[in-house]
Amino acid sequence: YDQDDERARFVFESAERDFRIKVGFVASGFNSKAVLYLSHDMFRFYDPDRFELHVFSTGDPDNPNFIRYAMRGVDWRERVRTNVDRFHDVRRYRNDHVGLARYVYDLGVHVLIEWDGYARQGERAQGLFALRPAPVQILHQEFLGTSGAQYVDYIVTDEITSPRRLEGLYTEKFMYMPNHFFSKGHAMQREVKLPTHEYLPAKKPYELGTGTPRENRCLADPGIGPERPSFVYCNFNKFLKNNPDTMRSWLRILRDVPDSILCLLENPLEGVPNLRRFVNDACSDGARGRQLCGASGAAGMNARIHLLPWQANPFDHQTRSQDFCDAMLDSHPYNGHTVAQDALYGGVPIVTRSDGDDMSSRVTTSANAVLGLRDLNAHDGSERYEEIGAELGLNSTMHGTLRRGLIESCLDRDPMHPYWDVPRYVRNFQRGLTEAWERYLSGKPPVHIRVKEAE
Incomplete structure (x- = not known):
């Protein structure tokens, strides 16, 4: 025409x-x-x-x-x-x-x-x-x-x-x-629950919406990993978003925050053996492995990485984020997108790398800026990402302040937070x-x- x-x-x-x-x-x-x-x-x-x-x-x-x-x-x-x-x-x-x-x-x-x-x-x-x-x-x-x-x-x-x-x-x-x-x-859907400042008492067996991340321990079996974790990091993206460099950053953060654990999803379940094998190989690589994983070694690091089963229903993802995550460690160079929104609406701060150029690598950088969480954006690459991640796990005052502010952004209604x-x-x-x-x-x-x- x-x-x-x-x-x-x-x-x-x-x-x-x-x-x-x-x-x-x-x-x-x-x-x-x-x-x-x-x-x-x-x-x-x-x-x-x-x-x-x-x-x-x-x-x-x-x-x-x-x-x-x-x-x-x-x-x-x-x-x-x-x-x-x-x-x-x-x-x-x-x-x-x-x-x-x-x-x-x-x-x-x-x-x-x-x-x-x-x-x-x-x-x-x-x-x-x-x-x-x-x-x-x-x-x-x-x-x-x-x-x-x-x-x-x-x-x-x-x-x-x-x-x-x-x-x-x-x-x-x-x-x-x-x-x-x-x-x-999230704020428009009645099926998605609002985050809460206070956690409900933990239940045994676990019930949705109860317990703190440290009490729930990513549903790890007793005797595997720290009995009372000092801090719980998480990433609920599919495995395909995570590459070896990102995984090594997570291991260094666990190394620097004693008794912390990492909570992931079995998504897909078939990828779990490959994940375990990667951790074992990375931590067993001579002097480089000892520098990467510290005193925990391969067995100790694998014991601090736990996996939740995938759940199809989307309406519980936000609550599960609140129940199992103190903070999310974002994927790079492909950020969490829907997963990140579930975490943020669950009051879970996200540490992200901000040194990428692709749109997919900067979604959380933009979200953090709008939500007043710019301090969690690592503009200088993986080293700064690891520093922020470790600081968040070691500084309870910093974590508590960021979490409270994030939850308030979710609860605001008159007016609603722009995000x-x-x-x-x-x-x-x-x-x-x-x-x-x-x-x-x-x-x-x-x-x-x-x-x-x-x-």
Whole structure:
């Protein structure tokens, strides 16, 4: 089609009295995927007088038994469906990107938002955006990096996650959001419990929401590791996010904080023997191993690393973070994303490296800045990361102050803290979408957009 003719058509259309910007969201993850856990509530807060919302779902719905038992009857897909103008189940076009592009184009969508990026190969609508079915196309949330494509106009980020010096490395223009670049629905979901300053008495056997991390000991068997840990570090990411350098940093932190333990997830269970083997080999490597692991040695270090079974239900993750973690040691160069939000909303401070350039390596750096936890951002690499991690475990006053402030940010309601405020996020995002659309109507090319805080 002729782009000038298209623009003229949209300019004429936008002059109509009841005009609304048609925004389409395309994703395979309109089910129990993490992106919807964080973001399904945002659809409730769009201005219906200004925006017409369309969802294009290329993925399968969840199995009814999974919804009934694992999700306790909560169906995020249906929640989205009830809060948008039209929900389009387009699985029939999963392998027909031309057909899907025609379908989107015929609906007259103005702004098309991609939630998959290069994630979820085999489910995502490959080739759709290359056909330019909408005049403004945006990459948002799931895939944290450039598409490398000329047909994606903007990528949603913030100025800490994506410093200005990196603008030239992206084919997209940056849409800089205030506060943080993606939505977090924890405070909006009644199924997610609020964190508490005080811990409930521990129960034997363990019950969700009871005991301190040091009492619960990552559910370790008696006699394995310290009976009363001095501090409990955790990381509940999948193993694939953790590399040897990160693991060595964790071992050095355990070495420097006597009787501390590290709590991980069996995710996947098949990876546990490899983890144990790595610790054994690293600690047994002659003088280097002794320097790395100290007096604990391989057996002692492995006894201080405990693993929880993976649990499918997402609503308990925040509470489990509070029950099992004094602090989270973030992964690098791919941070915890959903896992990190669960930890933060459980009142668990996160130590993160801030020396990366990739979006995926700076998510927690930005979160800590917004939440007043900048002291936990290690801008000078692994050595500083280890120093901060050890200091947090040795300085109970520092840890207590950070934890109290973080929990207060979660409990704030009038007004809600900007980091957790989904209505505020949507108001800001609407401003960004409106500016991108108006630039298109005026015939101007995309530029970096710095969204101003909405009233």
